[in-house]
Amino acid sequence: MDVKKPASQENLNGDESESQISHLALDIGGSLIKVVYFLRSNGSGGSVDDSGKKSDPVLEGRLHFAKFETSKINDCLEFIRSKNLHLAVNMLWRQAFSRQYAFEDIYVLFICLQIKMNPGFRHHDASASDKTLIKATGGGAYKFADLIKEKLGVVLDKEDEMDCLVTGANFLLKAVHQEAFTYVDGQKEFVQIDQNDLYPYLLVNIGSGVSMIKVDGDGKFERISGTSVGGGTFWGLGRLLTNCKSFDELLELSHQGNNRVIDMLVGDIYGGSEYSKIGLTSTNIASSFGKAISDNKELKDYKPEDVARSLLRMISNNIGQISYLNALRFGLKRIFFAGFFIRGHAYTMDTISVAVSFWSKGDAKAMFLRHEGFLGALGAFVSYENHGLGGLKTHQSVQQFAVSETYAGKKICCLVNEDLNDNESIDFGVAFAA
Ligand SMILES: Nc1ncnc2c1ncn2[C@@H]1O[C@H](COP(=O)(O)OP(=O)(O)OP(=O)(O)O)[C@@H](O)[C@H]1O
Ligand SMILES: CC(C)(CO)[C@@H](O)C(=O)NCCC(=O)O
Secondary structure (H helix, E strand, O other): OOOOOOOOOOOOOOOHHHHOOEEEEEEEOOOEEEEEEEEEOOOOOOOEOOOOOEOOOEEEEEEEEEEEEHHHHHHHHHHHHHOOOOOOOOOHHHOOOOOOOOEEEEEEEEEEEEEEOOOOOOOOOHHHHHHOEEEEEOOHHHHOHHHHHHHHOOEEEEOOHHHHHHHHHHHHHHHOOOOEEEEEOOEEEEOOOOHHHOOOEEEEEEOOOEEEEEEEEOOEEEEEEEEOOOHHHHHHHHHHHHOOOOHHHHHHHHHHOOHHHOOEEHHHHOOOOOEHHHOEOOOOEEEOOHHHHOOOOOHHHOOHHHHHHHHHHHHHHHHHHHHHHHHHHOOOOEEEEEOOOOOOOHHHHHHHHHHHHHHOOOOOEEEEEOOHHHHHHHHHHHHHHHOOOOOOEOOOOOOOOOEEEEEOOEEEEEEEOOOOOOOOOOOEEEEEEO
16 A cells, blocks of 8 residues: 655654554453554654654554454454554555454544654564564463464563553553543543552452452552452353343343342341441342342243343442452552443443442542553553563654643653543544653
8 A cells, every 4th residue: 555655754764664563462361352553644754843853753653452252362363464463564554344353342543642763663574573572461371372373473472461450550540531430320420630649549450350459650569359250250150141142232131130139138138127227228239149049930030131130230249349348458549440341331330339439438439441441451562662662752742632641751642532432432642752
């Protein structure tokens, strides 16, 4: 494809082929593979600054996000291979998504990056693909390393999963305007993050399993707890109990259900009364799924939507409670919940928020992240910077961006163009300034 460059553009390293860029990072989890890739925009790479002076070359492009079920890893690898994302290939962003892949979701035109290349930085060379290192995190970076080498001919450069989650969370909280929000009484309210007062916080990542991480700064963290009752439990048990064929179908079902049909409430035990002495109202759940022991019913006698609702409530409530207890252990007031279990689902967020608020007597706050599922992959992507890529420096001409924060010693400017809609599809710009 012909690339029309602005007159100001120069080759970054004096070699046309090496001015092409496609950075890819993977987070291969127990349930889902998250893919983040940067593609250079048409004609980016200008090297004249606002005042007309020659400056460092700049690449502009976009970060794209996609996810696949881990069980369909071959679809993911085929997607990467067919788009040559593992190589240094230019202009891929222009190609139509002409083939259908079983990707779960794809976010395109998502983040615009302006990247100032360090002098001496050399891109991946397509002809040396056997030496190409792709940043990858999550258990699958170990489990599937050989398969990926075989199918794509690339070696995975493994990054620690917890490191990546924290890096991704810090990156989003500092760089992205309106990233965090509370969800109370059906209302989403964005939280203004004060960079100077971000730490410490508790990061609860609800993937297949749940990790709880106390974050004290950039790269400063401790995984203080976890639970195996997480997103995998909801989807696994839910699938068995309802015969749902997809996670989204199960979520949708839960939306329509009534948990009181199956959950035993305090009122069911107390003849309709509350137990106010210990702070329980009559509608508080006394025992999740507890009614099923006395109803003399079979599974088929319950509506799948009621089962899905009880299950979602039980798991969300439990995670909210364990999270709060861990926050209490370390005196943490802010808890950020992430991971693809949440899926921006109102009932999930509401249950977690209520659990945190109930147990903390309103003292602690549950907050959610708009890019909930991509923390690890973003962390792996950002880690290119830490380990030799050296390219993710930024261009000064980003003053037009609305938000300007400091991240890892660098100035990051970011603009949210549109509000996040219900599909969590978002269009915004990010730029880094040196
Ligand atoms: N389309 C989907 N298919 C399967 N699970 C989904 C889907 N969408 C959301 N989920 C939920 O998200 C969870 C996976 O979340 P996430 O991708 O954050 O974790 P993971 O990286 O796969 O897991 P882990 O970190 O424990 O290895 C699933 O267990 C499920 O509850
Ligand atoms: C094992 C991991 C870290 C893999 O992502 C995750 O699934 C998890 O945190 N599970 C919970 C394990 C536990 O702490 O009980």
